Amino acid sequence: MRLAAVEERMSAMVETSGRRRLRGYALPAVSVGILALLTLCLAWRNLSAAPVTSDYQKWEAIGKGAAEESLVLLKKAGHAARKGDLIALTNAGHAEINGASTEGALDGLAHATGVSRGRNTLVEVHAATWDRPWFAVYDKGSGFCAYLEVNPVTAAAMTTVPKRLPADFFGVCAVERIDAKHLESHVDEFKAKLDKKFFGGNEFRIVTMANAIAEGAPVSVVRAFEFHDHYCPGVTSGILMAGYLKKHFAPGAGGHYFVYAVDPWCKEDALLVLLNATPGKRGYAATYPADADKARRVPEAKDVCNLVFRQNPETKQWDGLALAFQWAETGCPKTGNGLLDRLCADLWYLKRMDRPEDFVKVVKTLELPEGVNPKDWARPGVDPLEQLGLLQPVQSSEPAAAGS
Incomplete structure (x- = not known):
């Protein structure tokens, strides 16, 4: 001036x-x-701007700046958001820029918006370290969501912490209404917007997760789809399966599971998180069957997708369940839009999380021979379904020898 x-x-x-x-x-x-x-x-x-002294200081300021800019975008959309109505989603803490941690952004984001892990309103979305950091702030009161994606070049060059981030700091800035009720009544309009990737290609994960949390998704559900990095019916099946095991096949105090996925899909990510059974702790195995492998299954085992074992702490013997997941008829309309169709199914199943018995079916109860560990059946070349008698014998294609 x-x-x-x-x-x-x-x-x-x-x-x-x-x-x-x-x-x-x-x-x-x-x-x-x-x-x-x-x-x-x-x-x-x-x-005047203070010099950057640590990655934490820098990214705390970026998280705060992203939150403040999000609130400005929401206000421009015609609604002044209340802190109690906000849900924040970000891959900060996972994504990095030039090897530097972005975790400090979580504190800045939380401070400026009032979201928190304890309130189940701060979602840390799993991501690769090389992904661009992004922030999404969803307002339950209006259904609008602001999205900001960090410009990695500008962020890497940041050597001072200004009072306000420069206009070019975020490579993508957008605000859209994404609540399920609105999207259901604006299908064609939403399809056209999706083609433009208004949230930088993160539309599916943000729309599904934000709506689920707004509908009261339990903490266990949120932890599962945080790791899976989006919410879909596939990960829902794993959440329901984990719920069934907790109610009907608990491992007991100090016990643990061994899970063998004989038909893996998104559910495995939920089971890994909610059962704390992982390959690294020698508690999870998976094989990916081809159609020819599935064709060998006996009729009763055609839908088996997971074998889950627990060990008796006294006898040290393992028992287990062969489980299948039964998909339900949700009544959701077929819009031809994969995101909207899955979102409808997500919210339908979400209302039934306390009824896993409606969807998880026990095909067979199992008991391993004394001295046999389920890891023995996870060795290369060993098929656990064959060990359990759930595969038909291989038919020989060679003609019988003369005189036999």
């Missing part, structure tokens, strides 16, 4: 009476020029 302009503004604020007043406070008569100089000094101090 030019000095003359400051003097003009200050002159307008100073009364011409014997004692001059500024904003209602009595001041002795002073030079307008001195007041202008002081104003310039204060303005410069407020606009």
